[in-house]
Amino acid sequence: MSYEIPNNVDLDTDPQLKRALATWQPQYLEWWREAGPQNYDTSRIYLRTAVGITAEGWAHYDYVRMPEYRWGIFLAPPVKRKIGFGDHPDEEPWQQVPGEYRKELRRVIVTQGDTEPASVEQNHHLATTAPSLYDLRNLFQLEVEEGRHLWAMAYLLHRYFGRDGREEADELLFRRSGDADHPRILHAFNAPVRDWVDYYCFGMFADRDGKYQLAALAESALDPLSRTTRFMLTEEAFHMFVGETGIQRIVRRTAEVMRQSGRSDVFELGAIPLEIVQKYVNNWYSESLDLFGSEDSSNAAAYFAAGLKGRYQESALATDHRALDGVYEMKMPGGGEEQIPLRRAMNALLRDAYVQDCTRGLKRWNKELEERGVEYRLALPDIAFNRKVGLYAGLTCTPEGKLISAEEYEQGRKLWLVTEDERARVAALMKPVFEPGKFAGWIAPPPRGVNNQPLDYRYVQFA
Numbered sequence: 001m002s003y004e005i006p007n008n009v010d011l012d013t014d015p016q017l018k019r020a021l022a023t024w025q026p027q028y029l030e031w032w033r034e035a036g037p038q039n040y041d042t043s044r045i046y047l048r049t050a051v052g053i054t055a056e057g058w059a060h061y062d063y064v065r066m067p068e069y070r071w072g073i074f075l076a077p078p079v080k081r082k083i084g085f086g087d088h089p090d091e092e093p094w095q096q097v098p099g100e101y102r103k104e105l106r107r108v109i110v111t112q113g114d115t116e117p118a119s120v121e122q123n124h125h126l127a128t129t130a131p132s133l134y135d136l137r138n139l140f141q142l143e144v145e146e147g148r149h150l151w152a153m154a155y156l157l158h159r160y161f162g163r164d165g166r167e168e169a170d171e172l173l174f175r176r177s178g179d180a181d182h183p184r185i186l187h188a189f190n191a192p193v194r195d196w197v198d199y200y201c202f203g204m205f206a207d208r209d210g211k212y213q214l215a216a217l218a219e220s221a222l223d224p225l226s227r228t229t230r231f232m233l234t235e236e237a238f239h240m241f242v243g244e245t246g247i248q249r250i251v252r253r254t255a256e257v258m259r260q261s262g263r264s265d266v267f268e269l270g271a272i273p274l275e276i277v278q279k280y281v282n283n284w285y286s287e288s289l290d291l292f293g294s295e296d297s298s299n300a301a302a303y304f305a306a307g308l309k310g311r312y313q314e315s316a317l318a319t320d321h322r323a324l325d326g327v328y329e330m331k332m333p334g335g336g337e338e339q340i341p342l343r344r345a346m347n348a349l350l351r352d353a354y355v356q357d358c359t360r361g362l363k364r365w366n367k368e369l370e371e372r373g374v375e376y377r378l379a380l381p382d383i384a385f386n387r388k389v390g391l392y393a394g395l396t397c398t399p400e401g402k403l404i405s406a407e408e409y410e411q412g413r414k415l416w417l418v419t420e421d422e423r424a425r426v427a428a429l430m431k432p433v434f435e436p437g438k439f440a441g442w443i444a445p446p447p448r449g450v451n452n453q454p455l456d457y458r459y460v461q462f463a
């Protein structure tokens, strides 16, 4: 079972690459059958499919049966640009991988590529409990797009890295999220996504990390990497939309139930208490901060120097793009601040842009509460809270960032992170709602449907 790969990379003119991908494609489809959505093979799903850059746009919507979905390889159109930062400013971007940076580039691409299939694996079981056809369709949309992102990275490995690239591309299909022996590379991509609150938080926080990583790579000196990631960013925006509006709809629903009932323990009324939402936020925000890598990093400095990975919107920053002289005021684990050379703080700088972005999202959620006269406010925990990677790894502190003893932290965990008991109560609410236009009681309907279709559109047609 294979198909002609849609592409805008002139696949036909590169027989060697075509052959390599022809071997990889059936393995990919096998992986999708195993890890992708189950039991929907005969359903028709209203999906967006990327078709490259055309006058009519980059994607089209139609009903598709999953086994007939066609993943393609697309790069954003070339733009006139120079390398924008690091030790080679104003040089021409590279069309091939320079030998001296081959290892680093392969590592960057493999690490990004590994996250894409992981998401599909993590969401594998969610379809059976979708709160509406709208949400079910969005879940499938997200999964096929993560599949396409995997194609994007596998293409770079096959096209630019020869034999070891092919081996890495095979490995991307071999590792599995949460597998004890062959886990995904980054922790958050092995963490279980057990219910739809996890899933929306993942979209809000982990896919948003994806946005910042992709945006940094979109300015990379390696032009094909830049063009691939620029195209991926168009799809990533939707993933963050699903996550952010998903939690927003939960918060809205809870606020409505609180107002109508005058109670704040709304579990019994079929909604999710805000304190529980806050715990999910604490968990996924801290997981996602880990994805930026260590705050003080010689690797990040080397990547910046080489022009592989810069800051967020590096070329638009009115600043010294060599970053040779500056310092970064780093919040230290024991309290106080220390100055570290700017280049070593590139991960922290990218993360700072991310934190601001998350903060704006939280404001939109809190506006839902404010508008409904609910006093409770959601908040992001301190950057040092619950970390496993980097400067604050293993530090025991409260969500407000106050240092505490290991014992106090153990005590506090059940106040700050979701307990098994609470998870069970959330799980009890997760009953599928598959009637067009209907939504589960724990989540408000979205203001509008997909692609200008009405809310009661039959987004999934079961066979």
Ligand SMILES: [Fe+2]
Residues within 6 Å of the ligand: 116, 145, 146, 149, 210, 236
């Ligand atoms: Fe992705």
Ligand SMILES: [Fe+2]
Residues within 6 Å of the ligand: 146, 207, 210, 236, 239
């Ligand atoms: Fe994503």
